[in-house]
Amino acid sequence: MLSHNVLCTHNKGDRSVWTTSAIAFSPITEINIMTYETLTQQAIPSSSVDEQALAQAEAVAPTQDPLTRRDRRIIGEIIEVEPESVRTIWIEGRITVWVQLVGGGRLPFDRNWFATRVAQVKATLPETPLERNERLSDDLEKACTVFGLYHGEIDWLRFSTKLYQDGHFVGFVGCNQQGWYARPRQYGVNRVAGSAKDVIASLGVRAAVAA
Secondary structure, eight states: OBOOOEEOEEOTTOTTOEEOOOOOOOOOSSBOOEEEOOSSOOOOOOTTSOHHHHHHHHHTSOSSOOOOHHHHHHHHHHHTSOGGGEEEEEEETTTEEEEEETTSOEEEEEHHHHHHHHHHHHHHSOOOHHHHHHHHHHHHHHHHHHHTOEEOOOBTTTTEEEEEETTEEEEEEEEETTEEEEESSSSSOOEEESSHHHHHHTTTOOOSSOO
């Protein structure tokens, strides 16, 4: 999921020209990026950068991948590359968003500019069925943690599953065109809510941890 701000001006006439400037950053929702504070300002690796500088740049790069498939589609749309070519993304010094490419090299963007573009692309880019399932699965996992529940095998085609607590069956939960739904038994009337957490609560389950 994406959440960032970055400084970058892109000259459409020359794809190789990227400039950065310092601007304050506030998180964007929907893209998970890892924040890295550094004492030095990085530049895009080039033939003029020595091996020591490159080693330092690699040292502050994220070691875990915070991006989903949809995140890569959004980023790819913004910087005009194939989603598969985006390796990862992170924020340096609360100012610059860096996009690391699979083929090597990284691009810097002004955080605020990047945040604006993320919101624009996200609003117009249709969600694929796989991306939907990934998002719903993540929402369900978070809700189950709140109530101390676990779920069984998920029917990914209809996105439905059974909920359990301490080995005991609690009810069915899923998501359809109406939204999240739950019911205490296989047959009966669905209880509909706007979130996985709310619909699980409708089954009478109490939260096990702070929400």
